[in-house]
Amino acid sequence: MATRSTRYSAIPPAQRLPDWIHAPIGNASQLETVQGVVRQQRLHTICEEGRCPNRGECYAAGTATFLLGGPICTRSCAFCQVEKGSAPTPFDPAEAERVAEAVQVLGLRYVVLTAVARDDLPDHGAGLFTAAMAAIRHRNPLVRIEVLTPDFWGGHRDEAEGLAAQRQRLGTVLAAGPVCFNHNLETVERLQGEVRRGATYRRSLELLAAARELAPGIPTKSGLMLGLGESFEEVVATMADLRAVDCQRLTLGQYLRPSLAHIPVARYWHPEEFAALGAIAREQGFTQVRSGPLVRSSYHAGELA
Numbered sequence: 001m002a003t004r005s006t007r008y009s010a011i012p013p014a015q016r017l018p019d020w021i022h023a024p025i026g027n028a029s030q031l032e033t034v035q036g037v038v039r040q041q042r043l044h045t046i047c048e049e050g051r052c053p054n055r056g057e058c059y060a061a062g063t064a065t066f067l068l069g070g071p072i073c074t075r076s077c078a079f080c081q082v083e084k085g086s087a088p089t090p091f092d093p094a095e096a097e098r099v100a101e102a103v104q105v106l107g108l109r110y111v112v113l114t115a116v117a118r119d120d121l122p123d124h125g126a127g128l129f130t131a132a133m134a135a136i137r138h139r140n141p142l143v144r145i146e147v148l149t150p151d152f153w154g155g156h157r158d159e160a161e162g163l164a165a166q167r168q169r170l171g172t173v174l175a176a177g178p179v180c181f182n183h184n185l186e187t188v189e190r191l192q193g194e195v196r197r198g199a200t201y202r203r204s205l206e207l208l209a210a211a212r213e214l215a216p217g218i219p220t221k222s223g224l225m226l227g228l229g230e231s232f233e234e235v236v237a238t239m240a241d242l243r244a245v246d247c248q249r250l251t252l253g254q255y256l257r258p259s260l261a262h263i264p265v266a267r268y269w270h271p272e273e274f275a276a277l278g279a280i281a282r283e284q285g286f287t288q289v290r291s292g293p294l295v296r297s298s299y300h301a302g303e304l305a
Contacts, residue, residue, distance in 0.1 A: 018268045021254065021293050034064055037105050041098040044071045064106075065148070065298045066099050068115035068128040091121065095128070100135035103143060111136060112182075112298040114148035117198070124152045126169040130176045146221075147173060148182040148297055151199050151207055166203070167210050174215040180249065181211045182221040184297055185242065188234040195228055195263060209245035219287075221249035223297045228255055229266040232273070239281050249288040250281050253295035269293070 038045055044067040070089025103111055113132050118125035129147050136143050152169035153162060174181060186192075189201040204222075211220050222242050224235065239250065252274060257265050271293060278291030 017256075018270075020271050021256070021268065034106065037102050038064065041102045043067075043095070043098055043102055064102075065112040065114055066102070066132070068095065068099070068113060068132055069118045069121075069125050070116060072116060093131075096131035096135040099132045100139050103136050104139050108143065110144045110146070112146045112148060113178075114298070115150060117150040119198075123169055123172070125150065126152060126172045129173045129178075133176045133178065144179045146180040146182060146298070147178040148184070149173060151183065151203055153199070153203055163206065166207065167214075170207060170210055171214050174211060174218060178218060180219050180221055181208075181215070182223070182249075182297060183207050183211075184223040185238060186223070186225055187228050188224075188230040188238045189241075190234065191228055191230060205241060205245050208242070208247050212246045219248045220246070221251070221288075221297075222247050223251035223253070225253060225255035226269045226274075227265045227267055228263065232277075235277055236280055239277075239284055239286070243284045243286065248286060250286045250290070251295050251297055252277055252281075252289075252291040254293040 045064045070092070072089055099113075113129055115125050115128050118128070121127075126149075129149065133145050133147075136145060149170075152166045183204060185201065185204050187195045192199070192201045208220050208222060211218065224238060226235065235252075242250065254269055254274075255265060257263070274291045274293060274295075278289050281289045281291065
């Protein structure tokens with residue numbers, strides 16, 4: 001089994017980024033094409049809202065991860081650039097058709113749909129996914145769609161009631177037939193409260209477990225950000241927890257601080273450490289693994305599929 005690298009000490013976050021973190025720029029004309037379609041359809045992408053370091057590369061390849069539910073999230077996670085607020089954008093029933101139009105104009109064959117947390121909606125945003133999937137497939141039933149969802153939890157005083165509602169919302173999304181169900185743990189259990197405000201480690205694992213139970217033919221996927229203060233051993237233990245609920249696909253990437261208002265980077269992990277963790281993940285039984293400083297949840301998702 002691969003072992004922990006001990007040659008690379010933490011790089012103080014105040015210094016410049018390490019040499020191994022360089023995002024590809026991408027082709028300017030292709031980038032403008034995708035940005036133009038997104039603007040024309042009045043859509044949002046996590047590429048822009050989350051300041052993804054790979055957006056130039058992905059746009060140049062003619063791909064984007066669409067952000068459903070508007071640009072305002074009802075959660076206030078400490079790592080995320082997406083705007084937070086208790087009064088999110090009003091529900092837009094025409095959003096699904098605009099997403100489908102963008103997919104058609106761009107000629108996409110693999111689409112990733114994600115969403116802000118919409119704890120204000122009765123179904124917590126499950127319908128955002130099903131409506132977009134239906135609209136896309138109405139135009140082209142051959143488009144493959146991956147979903148990256150929030151936990152569909154919130155506002156339940158009774159734990160059993162909350163779990164039942166979460167399971168019902170999840171089932172609605174899975175019944176629409178995505179080719180992959182993705183829900184990110186984001187970080188190790190010890191750091192959940194500080195990093196993922198409003199979400200919990202256990203609920204996320206239960207969501208992934210329920211997805212395998214409800215739709216065993218749909219692969220599940222999760223991702224972790226490194227550099228928030230976790231140890232190598234904690235990452236390995238977290239991967240083992242994911243495998244315990246039969247999560248099959250994994251992404252590991254470096255956390256990059258979007259602004260001074262967000263949680264600081266504790267350290268930058270070296271590519272060799274990412275490679276070591278990737279090797280361990282494969283030994284644990286993950287069937288598809290992407291592990292590297294610039295890897296993100298939907299990075300090259302179509303290739304993994």
